[in-house]
Amino acid sequence: MTRRTRTGDLPSLRHANRLRVLRELQFVGPVPQAELARKTGLSPASVSNIVADALRAGLVNVTEGVRGRRVKLVSLSPSLGLAAGIAVDHRHLTVVVGNLSSQVLHAATAPIPSGADPAAVIEIAARVTEEGVATAGKGQQLVSVGLTIPTPVASRPDGDLSVIRRATAPGWWEMLPAEWVASRFGAPACIDNEANAAALAEWSLGAGSGCSDLLYVQVGDGVGAGLILDDRMYRGAGGFAGEIGHIVLDPDGPLCRWGHRGCLEALSSVPAVLDAARVTCPDVSTLAEVIARAEAGDPGCAQALTDAGAAIGRALAMAVNLLNPQRVVIGGLLMAAEAIVMPEVRTAYTRGVLPSMVVSTELVVATLGSDAGALGALALAIQALPDVALLGSAVDS
């Protein structure tokens, strides 16, 4: 699946071009027609015709705006409906409701009671989403739902996210058919793991925008990555690509939750940093406390953070030597310690990659912060919209 060209079985070039313009509008706010032409590679005259047709069909809005000079700005029509992004973690869930141009209209979080099973979690998510739609919408329908969960999610070989996807962490979300989620919400649903979704958000809206090849790495309670290669999310044969957290860096290191020894996650995740920091500060219980102690001069807390940064830098060097992406974006909870962690990341990374890679692959920090998960779920929902939901009755014209 790709953001740029998803033409399905549309019968004509005209439909394909119209769809290309409408898909481009999914990840931008109101945009000048000239920019639409540049982004889609279509001629200004074609874009002008497509926009005029789409306006007549009620698919887009055209407003006057100023971008240096007075121009016509095009955006998707609010009447096309709403999408919801739901990011679930082990303790709480975040719901964002937005329009099909990725603009967030409502956001809310809710705690997840301990021991809640997936059915109970979906029930909470559905209730919060319904409230969001009622608050944000002006009678618009919910047309797509994206759900992210903090565990690997298997995909079908064709990568279709609208059919059964299965989470594989033992005892947690084993068997979670998207159809079942969809039936509860009354709208098509797709499911993905949180790192893929956050990668999609940073690629569409954040620090990765404009890249054809992107590696997004998320360091939080776990460590995962999302890969965009050649303008497509790369999921691998079974849907598990991006498990950078389980690259082994120290064969004698601590155990990870899957029983591996010394993998990146066991060395750099937030729980790993907390464990290391407790050697000198047994009372710390949050990352913010570790950062504060490190800034106040505690050598153990500072070392816990710099060790994590060095491990991340070494793992990134391996990944970049293999993939040479245009940009690496680092996000997740640990980036609250960016000032202490990133210099170590850069040092270890630069030592580990070929010199030519240092020039051709940028290393940057994510810009969407903790919103990336929910925004990613929303981007997932929007990207997975079937062509007909965007084209409406115009699909047959």
Ligand SMILES: [Zn+2]
């Ligand atoms: Zn591991």
